[in-house]
Amino acid sequence: MxxxxxxxxxxxxxxxxxxxxxxxxxxxxxxxxxxxxxxKGKGELNCLISQALFELLESKGIATHYVxxxxxxxxxxxxxxxxxxEVVVRNIATGSLTxxxxxxxxxxxxxxxxxxYYKDDALGDPxxxxxxxxxxxAVRDRExxxxxxxxxxxINEILSEFFIxxxxxxxxxxxxxxxxxxxxxxLADELSPDNLRLWDKHTxxxxxxxxxxxxxGDVKNAYEEVLHRIKGEGK
Ligand code: UDP
Numbered sequence: 001m002x003x004x005x006x007x008x009x010x011x012x013x014x015x016x017x018x019x020x021x022x023x024x025x026x027x028x029x030x031x032x033x034x035x036x037x038x039x040k041g042k043g044e045l046n047c048l049i050s051q052a053l054f055e056l057l058e059s060k061g062i063a064t065h066y067v068x069x070x071x072x073x074x075x076x077x078x079x080x081x082x083x084x085x086e087v088v089v090r091n092i093a094t095g096s097l098t099x100x101x102x103x104x105x106x107x108x109x110x111x112x113x114x115x116x117y118y119k120d121d122a123l124g125d126p127x128x129x130x131x132x133x134x135x136x137x138a139v140r141d142r143e144x145x146x147x148x149x150x151x152x153x154x155i156n157e158i159l160s161e162f163f164i165x166x167x168x169x170x171x172x173x174x175x176x177x178x179x180x181x182x183x184x185x186x187l188a189d190e191l192s193p194d195n196l197r198l199w200d201k202h203t204x205x206x207x208x209x210x211x212x213x214x215x216x217g218d219v220k221n222a223y224e225e226v227l228h229r230i231k232g233e234g235k
Contacts, residue, residue, distance in 0.1 A: 001013045003020070007025075007027065007029045007033060008024065008025055008027065008029075008043075008046070008190065008194055009022050009023060009024055009025060009190065010022075010023045010025065011023075013079075014076070018078065018079050018181060019067065019076055019077065019078060019079055020076075020077050020078075020079045021070060021074050021075070021076055021077070022047075022074065022075045022077050022190075023043070023073060023074050024042075024043035024044065024046045024047040024050075024073045024074070024075075024190070024192075025043050026038050026039055026040055026041065026042045026043045028042065028194075028209070028212050028219065030209065030212060030213040031213070032121060032124055032125070033121070035212075035213070037212060037219075039212075039219045039220050040220075041220055042219065042220060042223060043073045044072045044073040045192075045220070045223040045224060045226075045227055046190060046192035046193070046194055046223070047069070047072060047073045047074065047075055047190075047192075048069075048072060048227055049191065049192045049193065049223070049226060049227050049230060050066070050075065050190040050191045050192050051066070051069050051075060052227075052230045052231070053159065053191040053230070054066035054187075054191060056158065056159075056162060057155060057158060057159075057187065057191075060158045062151065062154065062155060062158070062187055063184055063185070063186050063187065064186055064187040064188070065077040065078045065080055065178065065180075065186045065187065065188040077188070078180055078186065079181070080178035080179055080180050080181075080186055080188055081178050081179045082176065082177075082178040082188065083138060083139060083144075083148075083176070083177050083178055083179070084118065084119040084120070084136075084138050085116045085117065085118065085119060085128070085133065085138050085139070085148070085176070085177075086116070086117040086118075086119055086125060086174050086175070086176060087114065087115075087116060087148050087149075087151075087152050087174070087175040087176070087177065088114070088115045088116075088117060088172060088173070088174050088175075089112055089113070089114050089115075089152045089153070089155070089156045089172060089173055089175070090109060090112065090113045090115070090171070090172040091108065091109060091112055091156070091160065091169075091170060091171060091172060092106060092107065092108055092109065092169070092171045092172065092199075093105065093106065093107045093108075093109060094106065094171055094172065094197065095172065095197070097113075097172075100127075106204075112152075112153055112156050114148075114149045114152045114153065115127060116128045116129075116130075116132075116133055116138075116145070116148070118132070118133075118136060118138065119176075130142060130145050133145055144185070147185055148177060148185075151175075151177070151185070151187065152175060155175065155187065156170070156173075159173070159191075159196075163198060164201065166229040166230060166232070167200060167201040167202065167229065168198045168199070168200065168201060168207065168226070168229060169198065169199045169200075169201050170196065170197075170198060171197035171198065171199055172196075172197050173191070173195055173196040173197065174195040174196075175187060175189070175191075176188050176189035192223075193207060193208035193209055193222065193223050193226050194208075194209050195209070196208060197209075197210065198226060206222070207222045207223075207225055207226050208222065208226075
């Protein structure tokens with residue numbers, strides 16, 4: 001039974017209680033869905049990339065909602081109560097950060113920056129400070145925000161180290177979290193070039209959704225290259 005359809009995925013309830021199936025879609029959206037497109041096979045690539053990265057993170061002690069792959073574009077996940085925040089972690093200034101703060105594009109930040117955005121399309125996903133998060137009731141207390149920050153930084157360390165070994169620079173990314181029925185904080189959603197910015201270490205070539213946002217070329221080629229590099233197959 002379909003319980004939710006978002007921009008990138010459809011979520012289905014399964015016979016097994018406490019689990020959902022996440023089906024990755026081929027649709028592409030950017031700029032709060034003002035720009036739309038479709039790329040056949042993108043859903044499968046994002047699902048396989050997410051699988052590899054969730055498995056990497058689990059092996060390093062990060063608790064995630066990922067259970068197993070069901071089909072190449074469908075993943076079995078734990079059913080969780082989502083926190084309505086986007087946790088963005090940045091290593092290099094680009095995107096909305098350069099626009100908001102006037103920072104030079106491509107500048108390395110002195111430390112990993114963690115930001116919270118409110119998941120609300122009607123408001124355009126506004127940037128929040130800690131008090132905003134509490135006033136909106138997005139989380140129950142400051143401890144949860146602290147835990148989200150720490151998990152964001154730890155995930156950044158693990159993924160940055162992994163990607164650099166594949167000649168990719170992890171520029172920034174967006175995470176979503178939720179609580180399991182047992183009350184455990186789990187990393188959820190997906191980890192794919194739709195929400196991670198990756199630049200080739202040598203050429204600076206963009207291998208993520210900016211290819212779609214900025215019309216830089218073939219989106220599928222870029223995502224395929226990311227999957228090949230993750231699998232250590234070069235290209
Ligand atoms: N991001 C995302 N979903 C969003 C907004 C941002 O996945 O709704 C990701 C984006 O792909 C990038 C990071 O979060 O890796 C930071 O995005 P930014 O705030 O620079 O926004 P953008 O430039 O995409 O508007």
